[in-house]
Amino acid sequence: EDKVVQSPLSLVVHEGDTVTLNCSYEVTNFRSLLWYKQEKKAPTFLFMLTSSGIEKKSGRLSSILDKKELFSILNITATQTGDSAVYLCAGEYGNKLVFGAGTILRVKS
Amino acid sequence: DGGITQSPKYLFRKEGQNVTLSCEQNLNHDAMYWYRQDPGQGLRLIYYSQIVNDFQKGDIAEGYSVSREKKESFPLTVTSAQKNPTAFYLCASSSPGHRYEQYFGPGTRLTVT
Numbered sequence: 001e002d003k004v005v006q007s008p009l010s011l012v013v014h015e016g017d018t019v020t021l022n023c024s025y026e027v028t029n030f031r032s033l034l035w036y037k038q039e040k041k042a043p044t045f046l047f048m049l050t051s052s053g054i055e056k057k058s059g060r061l062s063s064i065l066d067k068k069e070l071f072s073i074l075n076i077t078a079t080q081t082g083d084s085a086v087y088l089c090a091g092e093y094g095n096k097l098v099f100g101a102g103t104i105l106r107v108k109s
Numbered sequence: 110d111g112g113i114t115q116s117p118k119y120l121f122r123k124e125g126q127n128v129t130l131s132c133e134q135n136l137n138h139d140a141m142y143w144y145r146q147d148p149g150q151g152l153r154l155i156y157y158s159q160i161v162n163d164f165q166k167g168d169i170a171e172g173y174s175v176s177r178e179k180k181e182s183f184p185l186t187v188t189s190a191q192k193n194p195t196a197f198y199l200c201a202s203s204s205p206g207h208r209y210e211q212y213f214g215p216g217t218r219l220t221v222t
Contacts, residue, residue: 042113042215099151
């Protein structure tokens with residue numbers, strides 16, 4: 001059965017801290033891994049990773065994929081209260097996504 | 110502005126009633142998806158459609174039905190056969206040119222009592 005597991009389930013940090021969110025996957029016919037940020041309603045796309053070892057960056061966020069060990073991490077540096085959200089990762093196979101349960105991040109001021 | 114709209118935002122129904130959730134997109138995306146989100150369980154795929162007049166069951170299709178008569182629209186009907194319909198429902202769409210990067214609507218929270 002395809003599955004994606006995220007850890008930790010929730011995390012509380014202070015502004016300015018750096019956080020690392022983890023995502024491991026077991027997805028048959030895996031094609032890519034995606035990260036989304038969900039603040040209130042609709043998840044918004046962050047990254048799509050297809051190649052191992054190549055870091056993708058967007059401002060204070062970065063992510064990398066390890067296809068040998070079947071995991072990905074999402075790093076957020078210098079966290080701000082606006083980073084508070086649920087972070088979802090998903091494995092793509094065929095034309096579908098399988099999502100993890102998400103990591104709830106709360107950044108305290 | 111292009112995007113995905115879902116209506117209504119909140120929906121309340123009595124047990125035993127069918128209810129239809131609306132999803133419309135003007136992104137010219139070929140593929141559309143319906144997910145259900147429950148606390149602590151992430152998103153689970155209900156149905157998806159790659160092209161008009163065609164759709165496939167996802168992981169939890171029992172008790173749900175869909176139609177795809179137009180490219181822009183992918184309504185989801187929650188039938189009385191769905192044993193636990195209270196949930197947050199998200200619609201998404203994607204274009205094959207963007208390798209299944211899915212864009213999500215704002216969601217509909219359905220409460221069945």
